[in-house]
Amino acid sequence: MKTEDLIDMLARDAGPFPRAAVARRLSPAAAAGCFVSLLLAVAWFGTIPAPMFATAVPWTKMAYAGALALTAGWWTARLSRPAAPTAQPRRVTVLVLLAMAVVGGVSLLATPSGSRMDALLGTSWSTCPWNVLALSLPALAAALWAVRGLAPTRPRTAGFAAGLLAGALGALGYALACPEASPAFVAVWYTLGIVSTGALGAALGPRVLRW
Numbered sequence: 001m002k003t004e005d006l007i008d009m010l011a012r013d014a015g016p017f018p019r020a021a022v023a024r025r026l027s028p029a030a031a032a033g034c035f036v037s038l039l040l041a042v043a044w045f046g047t048i049p050a051p052m053f054a055t056a057v058p059w060t061k062m063a064y065a066g067a068l069a070l071t072a073g074w075w076t077a078r079l080s081r082p083a084a085p086t087a088q089p090r091r092v093t094v095l096v097l098l099a100m101a102v103v104g105g106v107s108l109l110a111t112p113s114g115s116r117m118d119a120l121l122g123t124s125w126s127t128c129p130w131n132v133l134a135l136s137l138p139a140l141a142a143a144l145w146a147v148r149g150l151a152p153t154r155p156r157t158a159g160f161a162a163g164l165l166a167g168a169l170g171a172l173g174y175a176l177a178c179p180e181a182s183p184a185f186v187a188v189w190y191t192l193g194i195v196s197t198g199a200l201g202a203a204l205g206p207r208v209l210r211w
């Protein structure tokens with residue numbers, strides 16, 4: 001019998017995994033990963049000019065990253081418990097991603113046609129996803145460690161959700177340092193960095209989350 005088949009069989013007969021146990025393990029790991037990502041962003045890139053905080057630019061980025069961290073964290077927590085329903089947090093996570101895509105698209109349409117490419121690419125499109133990914137690695141390590149100590153029965157999906165959580169936390173830190181102002185830029189390049197972290201989590205999940 002394959003390990004995955006055994007896990008599925010055990011999960012079908014398992015009772016509900018205590019929610020408090022998931023929260024006690026995953027929440028501190030996410031908080032620690034977020035703190036390290038913030039520290040690295042400030043130490044590595046510095047912070048954006050103070051007057052920018054009087055505009056909607058950094059708050060839009062942080063609202064997106066924060067909302068995605070909450071929904072991906074919810075999804076990760078569900079995936080860490082055998083037999084827990086996961087459809088709702090998965091849908092809400094996708095809705096957050098789609099909402100940012102809509103905001104970015106509307107912003108791009110409202111930009112004069114001659115400036116749209118500049119708004120989309122900014123000055124750091126080629127490095128932004130890599131920066132988000134790099135800043136997400138501490139949070140990814142912490143999230144995978146937390147999930148490994150729980151009871152995930154779908155390690156690849158759990159790794160992907162944990163990667164999205166980590167990517168969102170990395171993006172939250174990067175928002176303090178990134179001077180790009182266009183929501184379209186955020187919708188494309190921040191999301192690419194976040195989803196790349198999710199893909200890395202999915203690749204690592206079967207290796208590090210296996211029972």
